[in-house]
Amino acid sequence: MPTVVIVVISLHALAAVFWAGSTFVVARDPKFGAERLFRPQMGAAVVAVLTGAYLWRLLHEGGFGPMEQVLLVGALCAIAAAGVQGALVGGASRRLRQGELAGPEAERRMALGERLAAALLAVALVCMVAARFA
Numbered sequence: 001m002p003t004v005v006i007v008v009i010s011l012h013a014l015a016a017v018f019w020a021g022s023t024f025v026v027a028r029d030p031k032f033g034a035e036r037l038f039r040p041q042m043g044a045a046v047v048a049v050l051t052g053a054y055l056w057r058l059l060h061e062g063g064f065g066p067m068e069q070v071l072l073v074g075a076l077c078a079i080a081a082a083g084v085q086g087a088l089v090g091g092a093s094r095r096l097r098q099g100e101l102a103g104p105e106a107e108r109r110m111a112l113g114e115r116l117a118a119a120l121l122a123v124a125l126v127c128m129v130a131a132r133f134a
């Protein structure tokens with residue numbers, strides 16, 4: 001296997017594991033700090049999406065068989081998770097800092113955002129690991 005694929009797929013898995021794992025933890029118990037983890041999570045999301053797109057180019061460009069279809073469902077869920085997390089968690093945390101949102105309402109929105117993102121990331125992860133057997 002070419003070295004570049006090994007390096008890129010490793011970076012992809014590391015970023016994705018941090019993003020999904022920390023989202024699962026905060027969705028389970030918001031006391032672990034949705035606000036503190038938000039920036040590192042968004043950083044990991046950017047790395048996961050960019051390396052994923054590069055892997056697609058390296059390994060799947062031109063084909064659209066069952067494996068690519070399953071990978072695409074996973075990728076779309078991952079992009080949706082980033083959008084939901086950015087809008088609900090990032091949005092609520094910014095409005096809380098600016099005094100536009102009360103604490104309990106901000107916490108409610110952040111908890112909802114983490115739970116939705118966790119569900120989408122669970123589907124993304126299952127698709128990614130199951131795709132090669134499709």
Ligand code: HEM
Binds near residue numbers: 053056071075079
């Ligand atoms: C837009 C986002 C994403 C894209 C475009 C993408 C794309 C890909 C591609 C093309 C592969 C290589 C498949 C192969 O030929 O072996 C891959 C592997 C993988 N992806 Fe993603 N991915 C994305 C997000 C994620 C996320 C969010 C996770 C975890 C929650 C994830 C976890 C994995 C894992 C664990 C593998 C290795 C699977 C294996 O080799 O068995 N990916 N991804």
